[in-house]
Amino acid sequence: MTDMDAYKRLREDFALAIPDDYNFAFDLIDRRAAERPDMTCLIAVNRDASEVRPVGYGEMAANSARFGNLLLSLGAAKGDKAVVMLPRIPAWFDTLFGCMKAGVVSMPGTNLLTAKDIAYRVQRSGARFAVVTQEHVEKIEQIRGDCPTLEHLILVGGTRDGWTGFEAGIAAQPASLSRDRAPSTRADDDMMIYFTSGTTSQPKMVPRDFGYALAHTITGRYWMDLREGDVHWTLTDTGWAKAAWGILFPPMLMGAAVVVYDGDAKFDTDLHLKLIQRLGVTTFCAPPTVYRLFAQTDLSGYDLTSLRHCLGAGEPLNPEVMRVWKQATGTEVHDGYGQTETINIVANLPGFEIRPGSMGRPVPGITVDVIDDDGQPVADDTIGHIAVKLDRDGGAYGLFRGYYDDEDTNARVFRHGWYYTGDTGRRDADGYIWFVGRADDIILSAGYRISPFEVESALIEHPAVAESAVIGKPDELRGEIVKAYVILAAGHRPGEALKTDIQDFVKKQTAPYKYPREIEFVDALPKTISGKIRRVELRAGEGGDGKA
Incomplete structure (x- = not known):
């Protein structure tokens, strides 16, 4: 087969x-x-891990x-x-x-x-x-x-x-x-x-x-690969829907015990790695930033062999981090996609090929595709809207029914028999979906559609870049140009030579037309309390309209 x-x-x-x-x-x-x-429901760990x-x-x-x-x-x-x-x-x-x-x-x-x-x-x-x-x-x-x-x-x-x-x-x-x-x-x-x-x-x-809650059976089975007897640990704040995914519904539906660590706000890499070993964690989910921190650590001093399935979401991991993690644990990181408004809807499914950088394919029970403004699927490898088909009594498993008291927004996101997620992506010939960016963040430069996310993914590969945010800056000739705000890694100083080096690096990492024509070194980026970059503020500061 x-x-x-x-x-x-x-x-x-x-x-x-x-x-x-x-x-x-x-x-x-x-x-x-x-x-x-x-039967164990939770494994509660206190702040200094002295009590389990x-x-x-x-x-x-x-x-x-x-x-x-x-x-x-x-x-x-x-x-x-x-x-x-x-x-x-x-x-x-x-x-x-x-x-x-x-x-x-x-x-x-x-x-x-x-x-x-x-x-x-x-x-x-x-x-x-x-x-x-x-x-x-x-x-x-x-x-x-x-x-x-x-x-x-x-x-x-x-x-x-x-x-x-x-x-x-x-x-x-x-x-x-x-x-x-x-x-x-x-x-x-x-x-x-x-x-x-x-x-x-x-x-x-x-x-x-x-x-x-019950629809999260799909999340637990087809993305998280949870089984009865697993010890599952998702790193998340309790205030976000990621907590519903990672420490509330899927693990308990599938009979896994949930690790609940009341950790300090300052991330302790050593303590987290020791807890994986001590608790015998079998399935693990963390944001890409955490995997990057782990990859910068000498993992040979930790026994991580209990891990059998690892998960990530939010952005693709660079190949080197994936290689280091697999060498230490024997596991690959399975990316997945969903929103506060959905359950997991796209995943690198257990037992199937992982295509690095891809979110995976639509999970069973839910129809997800890349479509145009009129609700029609776009051609393979063409950027369009990531959307969920309303094929189950006018909805879909785990899909919300609309924002509270906000009919204008609801009319924009529910149309043509689809829920428009507000994200853009492309689909390859085998049905794998690749995230491009928020629809409002797409940069239109000299006829090209450029994903800030893709440029940021290239920037983070440069050793001098600790974090970045990319926007389209209004330009009379090109409509917009790519501008990057860059936070430098420790030991690097801003300067024209470094700007040029970063620009040349990005040209080699991705299509040359996507490189940032402007780079501004900054100490911090505007973010929401969940840590998501507010590009709307950056656009407003560059003379853009700042609209959603």
């Missing part, structure tokens, strides 16, 4: 039924607790029931919103699963949110509840007067007047919450809301329904 035949068979054999009343907290957490209460504590499904079911009962005792009603800002600790899971049981819509937020960020989220959603640690108490107190809907404040890991203590609060509640006593929920009811990272505008609200 050829590779293409095997891929087609995989898609043809796919089947996934989502019950009308699916609720992850009841149907997976409680069911597994009833069947195998001692397994958490079983029985404990998770009980604590989430207690928190659900606490919410109901405070008057929570189905559909109420709760801001949740907690680090990577078991209480985050107790809170989210308890919200699911009580019918409360949780809104996870990164721990980097400012008081202004929190106020925006509360005001936009009408949230009634906030669940935070001591780190965020003063931020909440600062905005309370401007957020009249915020009635109930719950503090994890402490006590304060006017707040409900999480630990004391759940201790006083029953350790069970039967489904017939909880608000009735359906698979198409809102379960969570994520806020996008706001690279070009104010963050948008992305509601995720209960069916979204």
Whole structure:
């Protein structure tokens, strides 16, 4: 059987039924607790890694029931919103699963949110509840007067007047919450809301329904290759949808134990590598930056042989990093693609060829293609819009139904029977999809369409470049020229000679017309709190319109 035949068979054999009343907290957490209460759900690791504590499904079911009962005792009603800002600790899971049981819509937020960020989220959603640690108490107190809907404040890991203590609060509640006593929920009811990272505008609200959780079976099976008994570790903040992918739904659906390390903001390479060895991590997911840090380390001093499947997302890894990692672990890094608005929709599937630089092929159950403005597939190796076919009751597995209270944006992204992701890419003759960039970031120079992402990928290969951002700068002759903002690596000084060397290097790494005609050395780049570069600010600074 050829590779293409095997891929087609995989898609043809796919089947996934989502019950009308699916609720992850009841149907997976409680069911597994009833069947195998001692089965490890989480492996909680404290800040200095001096304590490692397994958490079983029985404990998770009980604590989430207690928190659900606490919410109901405070008057929570189905559909109420709760801001949740907690680090990577078991209480985050107790809170989210308890919200699911009580019918409360949780809104996870990164721990980097400012008081202004929190106020925006509360005001936009009408949230009634906030669940935070001591780190965020003063931020909440600062905005309370401007957020009249915020009635109930719950503090994890402490006590304060006017707040409900999480630990004391759940201790006083029953350790069970039967489904017939909880608000009735359906698979198409809102379960969570994520806020996008706001690279070009104010963050948008992305509601995720209960069916979204079960749809992550696709993520867990066809990208993450998770199996029962695996020890899985995804490096992510709890405030982003990547946490739903990596430490919430797919691992538990597939029966893997999730590593939850409450690490310091400053990344400790040695400690992370030692934890992979100590915990026997079998499947691992990290951003490309982390793999680059690992590749700069002498990996011969670590036993990483427990790893059998590794994952990356966000940008392709350069060949040297891939080579170093495979030499140390025997594993390749499987790139994948998806958004806050989707589950994993494109992946380098386990057991199939990895084409370095490609996101892979559409996963079973979901139709993804590269199309034009009219919804028609473009020719192979032609840049177009990456889009998801609305072929399942007007939607697709794990696809959101639209941004909250934003009909103008919804009309732009849902058209011609497709969901337009806002990203551009190209498809090769074998169906592999290659990311080009955000549709708004494409540079049009002298008739060429240039991906900032591709230029940045070439720049990062230069030893003097630590980080870069590329935009199109208005130009009277060419329409736009490629301009790069470059942060230099340690030991390198800015200068005209270095600019020329970097430009010549990029000409050799990619098509010569893509090289940056201008390079500006900078100390920092404008970013969202999730770390995504705000090219819109850079364009505005160059006389561009700065529009999304």
